[in-house]
Amino acid sequence: MLDLFLARLHQKHRTLAFPGGPPPVLPERYRGLPVINEGRCEEGCTACAEACPTEAVLLSPRLGIDLGRCLFCSDCVEACPTDALSFGGDFRQAARNRDDLVVDEERAIRLATALDKKSRRLFGRSLKLRQVSAGGCNGCESDVNVLSTLVWDIGRFGINIVASPRHADGLIITGPVTENMRLALEKTYAAVAPPKIVIAVGACAISGGPFVGHPEAHDGAGSVVPVDLYVPGCPPHPLTILDGLLRLLGRIEEEPGKRAR
Amino acid sequence: MSTSRLARGRAGTSWPRSELPEFSPRELVDEINAGVEQGLRVVAYFGAAEGSDIRLFLVLADDAQSEIAIGTARVEGKAFPSIAEACPQVQLFEREIVEQWELEAIGHPWSKPVRRGRSLLGAAPSASGSSPHLPAVTDFYRVEGAEVHEVGVGPVHASVIEPGHFRFQCHGETVFHLEIALGYQHRGIERALATGPDRRSLHYAETAAGDTTIGHATAYCEVVEALAGARVPARGAVLRGIMLELERLANHVGDLGALAGDVGFLPTASYCGRIRGDYLNLTAELCGSRFGRGFIRPGGCGFDVEATLREQLVERLERAFVDTRSAVELLWGSSSVMERFEATGVVPKQIAKDLGLKGPAARASGLTRDARHDHPSGIYRFHQIPVSSADTGDVFARAYVRWLEIQRSVAFLRDQLATLPDGAVRSTVGPLPEDALAVTLVEGWRGEICHVALTDPQGHFARYKIVDPSFHNWSAVAWTLRGGQISDFPLCNKSFNLSYCGHDL
Incomplete structure (x- = not known):
């Protein structure tokens, strides 16, 4: 018994201060929101788009990146001869609309806005989610799971992952939605009582990710169910997912680290 | 020590295809039997298209010698001989060959789909994926008798885990048999x-x-x-x-x-x-x-x-x-x-x-x-x-x-x-x-x-x-439940913590 207490003392209190306090320091090499400097592009150069594994780099009307497709792999950065593209350190990337994920030099990401007032009254202080992995590689699944550990502790916001769609207010979906999981996803969605929300986590669930265009999969959750929140990444950092969830619930507004209510 | 004709070398070397010894499918099966008897393991056994034919590739590992042994065989017609009955470690490989190349494994004791994937032959069977093609819509080994009951779990599970279907044949708390149906994660x-x-x-x-x-x-x-x-x-x-x-x-x-x-x-x-x-x-x-x-x-x-x-x-x-x-x-x-x-x-x-x-x-x-x-x-x-x-x-x-x-x-x-x-x-x-x-x-x-x-x-x-190692190891999860308690399933399963997508690919 004593060893349990000693271990408890040793392991300390580790829950993050975020969003009340500052977010944790991310690694220097962390690849967050892309930074685009189109002025550096050479005339007619398409190296970045050619290197991109998922056609996330757009060349027209101007150089842009579709975060919904982006694997944050930096193949484009490596290919670029003039440093026109780079990944910055901003972890805030979640959006409410699919189009809001397309960024370029003139168009910054439109971060997720809060649910409407009625939905916030229903879900704002208690949001129960059922997770469905539909072809996910266990990357997104792992970093969704991490939100329930004591570092992130989403329980403190009233957010929980629950064991039945009947207990849930919505779904948190990962994976490109494989053909073999389509029916199970449809049934799980149908089993959640309305009103309900859907959160798509990761490039696969938003666009199909590396499997976009595969006949074995359906290019993301949006092809099967309506999506309310998109969290880009491959996989997204847990901080990106948490930030998205809290924005959706109106617990974070535009500025980072500032508590809404 | 052996008379095996398999090509031998270290993992991580490149062979010209012309140097890979060819066998008949029957001879290849004999090589598997002989190799396994000498303590070799089957690390890969798969088909590849060769013109309009299918060629089988066998890779055995000889851990004691730090070598691998390779052989190939052209499938004659639409079937090849199975040795799953005598050599359980190939049973899933044979089923995979059947599924990927629309062949028959003659003598396979339980030749059912591995992951309900598409055939790798040009023409895909069905793109619509109506429910009869889903992984769990298939025959399961069944135990019958008074008070024997069946428990089905999945594909969607009670926490943040990948999908798979588990079918238990139970008598009260005791599990007679567990069969695992995977393939939900198949991405091609x-x-x-x-x-x-x-x-x-x-x-x-x-x-x-x-x-x-x-x-x-x-x-x-x-x-x-x-x-x-x-x-x-x-x-x-x-x-x-x-x-x-x-x-x-x-x-x-x-x-x-x-x-x-x-x-x-x-x-x-x-x-x-x-x-x-x-x-x-x-x-x-x-x-x-x-x-x-x-x-x-x-x-x-x-x-x-x-x-x-x-x-x-x-x-x-x-x-x-x-x-x-x-x-x-x-x-x-x-x-x-x-x-x-x-x-x-x-x-x-x-x-x-x-x-x-x-x-x-x-x-x-x-x-x-x-x-x-x-x-x-x-x-x-x-x-x-x-x-x-x-x-x-x-x-x-x-x-x-x-x-x-x-x-x-x-x-x-x-x-x-x-x-x-x-x-x-x-x-x-x-x-x-x-x-x-x-x-x-x-x-x-x-x-x-x-x-x-x-x-x-x-x-x-x-x-x-x-x-993926999960390909072999899922069979062991099923094995651990034999005669065990169904309530021990989560613990047994977690003690392996296998990959669903690594299996389903």
Whole structure:
């Protein structure tokens, strides 16, 4: 018994201060929101788009990146001869609309806005989610799971992952939605009582990710169910997912680290 | 000592296809039987299209000699002989060949689909995927009699886990039989790889099983390097080893926490859940991604480690390990935990051998197989990590082997970070040769990962085969439930923690 207490003392209190306090320091090499400097592009150069594994780099009307497709792999950065593209350190990337994920030099990401007032009254202080992995590689699944550990502790916001769609207010979906999981996803969605929300986590669930265009999969959750929140990444950092969830619930507004209510 | 005609060599070498010995399918089956009798293992057995024919490729591993043995056979007609009855470790391979190439395995005792994937022959059977094609819509082995009942679980599970269907034949709490139907995660990776290498190929490897990004990406890059005759600089090889062991640490620590959680022992569950993140964050310091995305690149590594980062890694590793020891040792001192771990989900050594188990699961049953030791590549050729094993084959053994491996991985990391060689981390890789084959074996945290690439006359992949350790090990999960309690299922399952997508590909 004593060893349990000693271990408890040793392991300390580790829950993050975020969003009340500052977010944790991310690694220097962390690849967050892309930074685009189109002025550096050479005339007619398409190296970045050619290197991109998922056609996330757009060349027209101007150089842009579709975060919904982006694997944050930096193949484009490596290919670029003039440093026109780079990944910055901003972890805030979640959006409410699919189009809001397309960024370029003139168009910054439109971060997720809060649910409407009625939905916030229903879900704002208690949001129960059922997770469905539909072809996910266990990357997104792992970093969704991490939100329930004591570092992130989403329980403190009233957010929980629950064991039945009947207990849930919505779904948190990962994976490109494989053909073999389509029916199970449809049934799980149908089993959640309305009103309900859907959160798509990761490039696969938003666009199909590396499997976009595969006949074995359906290019993301949006092809099967309506999506309310998109969290880009491959996989997204847990901080990106948490930030998205809290924005959706109106617990974070535009500025980072500032508590809404 | 044998009269085998199989081509022999080390994993990680490239063979011209013309040098691979040809057999009739019957002779190939005899080679499997003879090899397995001499203690060899089947690491890959798959089909590839050859004009309008299908050719079977067999790869055996001879752990004692640190060699692999390869042979091929052209399928005559639409069927090939099965030896699954006598050699259970090939049963899933044979079913996969049947499913991928629309063949028949004559004499297979239970030839049903592996993952309800599409055939790799040009014409796909059905794109609409109406429910009769779903993985669990199939025949299951059934036990009949008074009070025998069937329990179905999945595909969607009660927490954040990948999908799979489990069908139990029960009598009260006792499980007579468990059958596992997978395939829900099938994304068509092998089909898509078969035209590469292209800009997506490495990303397929990184996400074949996303929690084993380093393991699969290393196996992929080693295949490409073997084919192209490229050499990874010493510093790059060491950094790859460092990443592979960090991946093992994160997952083993996470597994020990999850096992604690499954027996309701919350201290270790809570601490390990966090400490796993400490190791993932070390991985992220090296390459920006907690899962090691972008680190392993053909020819070496995508990132280097400068002096200040190295010091930081050493310091943070030591801190994480102190926390790990504090959290994990609580398990072995808690009689309530040990009571649940010991004698639960036993896989006897012979069964482990028959099923061809890999990784910590095999070592927990007394099989001292570890690709880092038996088929070393990269830094493991020069730095040997002792093989960790146990002999009880129960949940305790699978947990304890992980703890032993955690300690040895940390020791390895200390050594390697202290003696990082100078030089480049990456070399250039030229084009792939025509009509060649290469096999690589990498010991990922779940066990041995096997990648096989076959090139066509233009030097593109003609066939790419991935064998995740989960492919063999799922059979053992089913085995552990025989005569066990259905309430022990989560614990038994977690003690393997297998990959669904790595199996389904």
